[in-house]
Amino acid sequence: MGNFTPISAAIGGTLIGLSAVLLMALTGRIAGISGIFAGLINPQTTDRAWRASLIVGLIAAPLAAALLGHTVPTPRMPGSYITVVIGGLLVGFGTRLGSGCTSGHGICGIARLSPRSIVATGVFMMAGIIVVALTHHVFGGG
Amino acid sequence: MPILTSLVCGFVFGCGLVISGMVQPAKVLGFLDFFAIPSGAWDPSLAVVMAAALAVAGLGYALLGTRPPLFERQSLWPTKKDIDRSLLSGALLFGLGWGLIGLCPGPAIADLSTLSLPVIVFVIAMATGMLAYDLWPYPQTPAAIIAGIAESSPVVDVV
Secondary structure: OOOOOHHHHHHHHHHHHHHHHHHHHHHOOOOOHHHHHHHHHOOOOOOHHHHHHHHHHHHHHHHHHHHOOOOOOOOOOOOOHHHHHHHHHHHHHHHHHOOOOHHHHHHHHHHOOOHHHHHHHHHHHHHHHHHHHHHHHHOOOO | OHHHHHHHHHHHHHHHHHHHOOOOHHHHHHHHOHHHOOOOOOOOHHHHHHHHHHHHHHHHHHHHOOOOOOOOOOOOOOOOOOOOHHHHHHHHHHHHHHHHHOOOHHHHHHHHHHOOHHHHHHHHHHHHHHHHHHOOOOOOOHHHHHHHHHHHOOOOOOO
8 A cells, every 4th residue: 555645635635524514604505516616617507606716716726735835746647638538528427417526425415424425426436446447457457 | 705715615625635635636546446455556545535524524514403504594405315317327427437537526627727738628528518418408308318319210221
């Protein structure tokens, strides 16, 4: 487990949980990023301001970290843009059809013990594990 | 105030993603790679992130109870209860995309800050997928439309 970083993971997780509680306590909203972002880009939405500011805050965090000397490295992505586009389409369409993503179901939903979110999280975790098993071990050769 | 609150919450959330390393697709894929457990290369960090986030959010939500929010009239807790086909198929599709790239919506948006072209392409594709679902003619679900097309399409001779 050479890449395991339990302390930074625990600190980061605590901040994510704190953010979810703050958003609910102050504005009464669930911190589900897919829903917040989808509402921002949907032309039929009327409450765009809070969504936009949350997204700005989300993008500002790595920039602030860079100012403090902790630059986030460029994410390692698959070489093929076709794979990137297919992945993006699946994530976008799937999170809308399933009404949530890792934050909305995985954190906010499970935190309030929603059976829907517990099932959804189990399903997307399993799907992710199977895809990685196939791409890394069956087709990736290693 | 709700706007400022959202900004701060987004920022705190983003800091959590940066500190935990979840903005790195490799870190997420390292967790999803359960077949790396025997070799010792498995990275359980994501499980620790979720456990910590769940402990804080679970406790916080429980303390809030039914109390109304400070800056709005009422709390918008989700109301759906049924575990239906949409939930299951949506979660399945999302999981496939997540496993393929290692990015879910939060980290993908935070990673826009790196101005990396693949990330920008991913977010545009993600936005397209979201709009494709959200702007689908109401009240038909995609499944219903596909079923409708199949029923109404003329019979074609298979050569």
